[in-house]
Amino acid sequence: xxxxxxxxxxxxxxxxxxxxxxxxxxxxxxxxxxxxxxxxxxxxxxxxxxxxxxxxxxxxxxxxxxxxxxxxxxxxxxxxxxxxxxxxxxxxxxxxxxxxxxxxxxxxxxxxxxxxxxxxxxxxxxxxxxxxxxxxxxxxxxxxxxxxxxxxxxxxxxxxxxxxxxxxxxxxxxxxxxxxxxxxxxxxxxxxxxxxxxxxxxxxxxxxxxxxxxxxxxxxxxxxxxxxxxxxxxxxxxxxxxxxxxxxxxxxxxxxxxxxxxxxxxxxxxxxxxxxxxxxxxxxxxxxxxxxxxxxxxxxxxxxxxxxxxxxxxxxxxxxxxxxxxxxxxxxxxxxxxxxxxxxxxxxxxxxxxxxxxxxxxxxxxxxxxxxxxxxxxxxxxxxxxxxxxxxxxxxxxxxxxxxxxxxxxxxxxxxxxxxxxxxxxxxxxxxxxxxxxxxxxxxxxxxxxxxxxxxxxxxxxxxxxxxxxxxxxxxxxxxxxxxxxxxxxxxxxxxxxxxxxxxxxxxxxxxxxxxxxxxxxxxxxxxxxxxxxxxxxxxxxxxxxxxxxxxxxxxxxxxxxxxxxxxxxxxxxxxxxxxx
Amino acid sequence: xxxxxxxxxxxxxxxxxxxxxxxxxxxxxxxxxxxxxxxxxxxxxxxxxxxxxxxxxxxxxxxxxxxxxxxxxxxxxxxxxxxxxxxxxxxxxxxxxxxxxxxxxxxxxxxxxxxxxxxxxxxxxxxxxxxxxxxxxxxxxxxxxxxxxxxxxxxxxxxxxxxxxxxxxxxxxxxxxxxxxxxxxxxxxxxxxxxxxxxxxxxxxxxxxxxxxxxxxxxxxxxxxxxxxxxxxxxxxxxxxxxxxxxxxxxxxxxxxxxxxxxxxxxxxxxxxxxxxxxxxxxxxxxxxxxxxxxxxxxxxxxxxxxxxxxx
Numbered sequence: 035x036x037x038x039x040x041x042x043x044x045x046x047x048x049x050x051x052x053x054x055x056x057x058x059x060x061x062x063x064x065x066x067x068x069x070x071x072x073x074x075x076x077x078x079x080x081x082x083x084x085x086x087x088x089x090x091x092x093x094x095x096x097x098x099x100x101x102x103x104x105x106x107x108x109x110x111x112x113x114x115x116x117x118x119x120x121x122x123x124x125x126x127x128x129x130x131x132x133x134x135x136x137x138x139x140x141x142x143x144x145x146x147x148x149x150x151x152x153x154x155x156x157x158x159x160x161x162x163x164x165x166x167x168x169x170x171x172x173x174x175x176x177x178x179x180x181x182x183x184x185x186x187x188x189x190x191x192x193x194x195x196x197x198x199x200x201x202x203x204x205x206x207x208x209x210x211x212x213x214x215x216x217x218x219x220x221x222x223x224x225x226x227x228x229x230x231x232x233x234x235x236x237x238x239x240x241x242x243x244x245x246x247x248x249x250x251x252x253x254x255x256x257x258x259x260x261x262x263x264x265x266x267x268x269x270x271x272x273x274x275x276x277x278x279x280x281x282x283x284x285x286x287x288x289x290x291x292x293x294x295x296x297x298x299x300x301x302x303x304x305x306x307x308x309x310x311x312x313x314x315x316x317x318x319x320x321x322x323x324x325x326x327x328x329x330x331x332x333x334x335x336x337x338x339x340x341x342x343x344x345x346x347x348x349x350x351x352x353x354x355x356x357x358x359x360x361x362x363x364x365x366x367x368x369x370x371x372x373x374x375x376x377x378x379x380x381x382x383x384x385x386x387x388x389x390x391x392x393x394x395x396x397x398x399x400x401x402x403x404x405x406x407x408x409x410x411x412x413x414x415x416x417x418x419x420x421x422x423x424x425x426x427x428x429x430x431x432x433x434x435x436x437x438x439x440x441x442x443x444x445x446x447x448x449x450x451x452x453x454x455x456x457x458x459x460x461x462x463x464x465x466x467x468x469x470x471x472x473x474x475x476x477x478x479x480x481x482x483x484x485x486x487x488x489x490x491x492x493x494x495x496x497x498x499x500x501x502x503x504x505x506x507x508x509x510x511x512x513x514x515x516x517x518x519x520x521x522x523x524x525x526x527x528x529x530x531x532x533x534x535x536x537x538x539x540x541x542x543x544x545x546x547x548x549x550x551x552x553x554x555x556x557x558x559x560x561x562x563x564x565x566x567x568x569x570x571x572x573x574x575x576x577x578x579x580x581x582x583x584x585x586x587x588x589x590x591x592x593x594x595x596x597x598x599x600x601x602x603x604x605x606x607x608x609x610x611x612x613x614x615x
Numbered sequence: 616x617x618x619x620x621x622x623x624x625x626x627x628x629x630x631x632x633x634x635x636x637x638x639x640x641x642x643x644x645x646x647x648x649x650x651x652x653x654x655x656x657x658x659x660x661x662x663x664x665x666x667x668x669x670x671x672x673x674x675x676x677x678x679x680x681x682x683x684x685x686x687x688x689x690x691x692x693x694x695x696x697x698x699x700x701x702x703x704x705x706x707x708x709x710x711x712x713x714x715x716x717x718x719x720x721x722x723x724x725x726x727x728x729x730x731x732x733x734x735x736x737x738x739x740x741x742x743x744x745x746x747x748x749x750x751x752x753x754x755x756x757x758x759x760x761x762x763x764x765x766x767x768x769x770x771x772x773x774x775x776x777x778x779x780x781x782x783x784x785x786x787x788x789x790x791x792x793x794x795x796x797x798x799x800x801x802x803x804x805x806x807x808x809x810x811x812x813x814x815x816x817x818x819x820x821x822x823x824x825x826x827x828x829x830x831x832x833x834x835x836x837x838x839x840x841x842x843x844x845x846x847x848x849x850x851x852x853x854x855x856x857x858x859x860x861x862x863x864x865x866x867x868x869x870x871x872x873x874x875x876x877x878x879x880x881x882x883x884x885x886x887x888x889x890x891x892x893x894x895x896x897x898x899x900x901x902x903x904x905x906x907x908x909x910x911x912x913x914x915x916x917x918x919x920x921x922x923x924x925x926x927x
Binding site: 056373375398399402403406407409411413414415416417418419420425428429432433477 | 633813815817818819820821822823824833836837
């Protein structure tokens with residue numbers, strides 16, 4: 035099926051590769067009998083959930099498997115060289131000069147106490163000792179230019195660069211010796227959508243220019259569709275499907291691939307939510323609005339994270355209000371102000387008519403019981419010292435909801451079942467024994483047990499595997515009607531916000547730039563910033579190339595335009611009033 | 616994971632060794648360093664306990680035996696052979712060396728443990744206060760501990776102890792404790808500051824937990840490996856300080872300690888008279904104590920920092 039490229043010798047041939055990790059409980063087979071060939075100039079995506087063996091396979095090409103992992107069968111051929119037969123010194127020479135690896139979170143792999151330029155020189159000197167200074171300078175300048183950075187960046191320290199710039203420096207570092215193969219392991223996972231698109235374009239351009247092979251590791255089907263030529267789908271260490279992007283996206287054969295593609299929520303696409311659950315929500319006792327922002331702003335030193343903002347969430351009918359924006363837009367600041375963790379600089383936050391900053395001890399406990407949160411990082415939310423049921427049991431008792439241990443146990447089990455977890459399997463485990471998805475569902479279960487009136491979900495699914503995102507979001511969505519919980523959904527993901535929310539606010543540099551019902555705001559954006567966000571989403575659809583920007587897409591113009599444009603109000607929904615400036 | 620487990624065939628010797636290493640990797644407390652270190656220290660404590668039961672401790676008094684007798688199997692300069700009545704020899708005033716170390720070695724360890732315990736408790740209290748309260752309180756505690764770290768403890772303690780004259784072991788431990796609280800304070804403050812931002816502390820705050828609960832139930836258990844390590848390091852410092860003072864002739868005058876014995880040996884010219892057992896045996900015991908503490912510390916490092924654990 036890929037015959038037209040096989041005239042030349044392939045860059046990389048993996049034959050029958052198996053990788054195993056001996057552990058006290060027996061040998062774990064991380065990769066099982068994998069065969070794959072990568073041709074010159076081709077981009078191949080490795081896609082699969084965490085633990086599916088995609089990074090392990092890539093690392094074996096570099097002979098960089100973590101101890102005690104080892105390649106047990108098969109052969110790795112890099113442009114005619116048998117990688118597994120190389121000794122440590124030969125392998126050292128091969129790395130970077132013939133195969134470069136851009137690790138996950140590469141932005142943190144730069145040395146913080148060295149300027150960029152000497153770090154690039156180190157890479158050259160390690161392979162070509164004795165290169166003259168002027169030669170080094172010329173090559174580092176060229177490498178920086180090739181990734182679209184001005185040459186003066188070489189004189190800066192890593193902390194002076196933004197995340198996207200650091201990621202490009204890492205790409206420059208990877209290509210400086212023009213390798214035959216580049217391995218990029220989720221190179222954009224820590225970046226927001228706009229920067230992600232820029233960085234991916236840089237990587238594609240440069241790979242085309244030097245004509246090397248590229249392995250792109252990721253779990254985002256949309257990003258893959260926009261970036262690679264061939265896709266290799268991995269599941270539990272096995273290659274379940276391999277073919278061109280076209281074949282796989284248009285006619286996936288393996289059920290797992292079909293799952294992966296259908297689990298990506300699309301703006302305007304089919305909803306992943308369960309529309310049937312429309313139970314009558316319990317009535318609220320208070321007549322005061324549930325949450326009111328009154329001229330709330332937040333200033334950190336000279337930076338204004340949030341400009342004065344006023345709104346009222348009535349809360350009589352449970353609603354989901356989405357707050358959308360890039361990192362640094364002030365959306366998380368808003369979340370922590372609502373939770374009372376962070377006092378506003380001006381204005382006040384009223385919960386059922388009471389100022390959050392002036393609560394007595396009793397009122398404070400009452401507020402905590404009524405306002406709960408689901409945070410971004412499911413790995414950090416459990417105390418590693420306790421079994422996971424501590425996180426569920428403790429607040430239940432603390433808020434006086436418990437009527438004895440048996441009742442607590444029953445409530446915990448019910449909550450687990452409600453989010454689709456088997457209580458016998460998860461409740462008595464330690465956090466590190468559970469996957470990210472299981473933990474995040476437990477946090478949702480915790481919120482459910484406490485049946486708060488308001489739930490603040492701060493990027494609840496951004497660190498969870500793609501296939502689980504929809505499940506967790508529909509868990510949260512179902513709570514809304516079943517328990518009458520109003521939800522503030524803070525996210526950078528417009529597609530999910532489109533589906534779950536009743537009202538959307540787009541935040542840009544601390545200002546609300548566009549607000550209204552999701553069908554209007556996300557389905558038909560008017561403000562330049564909202565358009566920019568929508569354009570940056572990688573669609574898992576080949577006909578819809580990444581937005582309509584083309585090769586020389588430059589977001590800075592649109593951002594400048596966005597700064598000068600005023601707020602666009604796209605209509606109101608009952609129960610939520612945003613005060614128009 | 617069950618389907619990944621394959622071979623049930625009998626293991627070869629190399630595989631058994633590998634399996635043992637892996638078990639050790641999984642359960643860090645089965646650490647040879649930790650076990651050896653603990654063994655050495657327990658040995659010293661047992662010497663004190665068993666010795667008290669089996670040996671006649673009245674031999675510790677001046678003139679209870681012949682002067683300057685060598686250990687059994689050796690001869691001193693006067694050609695006197697060692698006798699079984701005093702198996703490790705006697706010192707310049709006729710005290711039995713075995714009785715001296717039975718009483719002295721646990722004393723030195725006691726001073727170290729007590730001083731470290733008091734220092735750690737102060738450190739935990741101050742570190743948590745600084746990390747949690749913040750602001751002015753944090754500034755005061757931080758500056759105080761930073762300043763105290765730069766002052767050489769022996770200098771101050773020499774002045775203190777010479778003005779106190781004869782002190783008890785407990786008093787000495789208290790004085791030393793005044794100089795070992797700074798590093799745990801700094802360590803715990805730093806950890807508390809970073810843990811305060813962690814997800815599980817935020818979750819606990821969301822759960823309406825009190826400050827006390829967050830400090831002692833959520834944070835402290837996760838600090839245990841650090842506290843252990845810091846504690847053992849402090850015991851070492853405290854013993855070194857105590858012995859230093861004793862060798863200078865300060866500290867308790869009437870209670871036998873290892874440092875005091877070395878002081879007396881040096882004072883009586885044991886080095887030129889070739890009375891090696893007089894200073895050698897206490898020095899050896901101190902050596903054993905320090906090696907034991909060092910091994911425990913290295914072992915604990917591996918427990919709290921999995922990256923230091925090696926499979927080979």
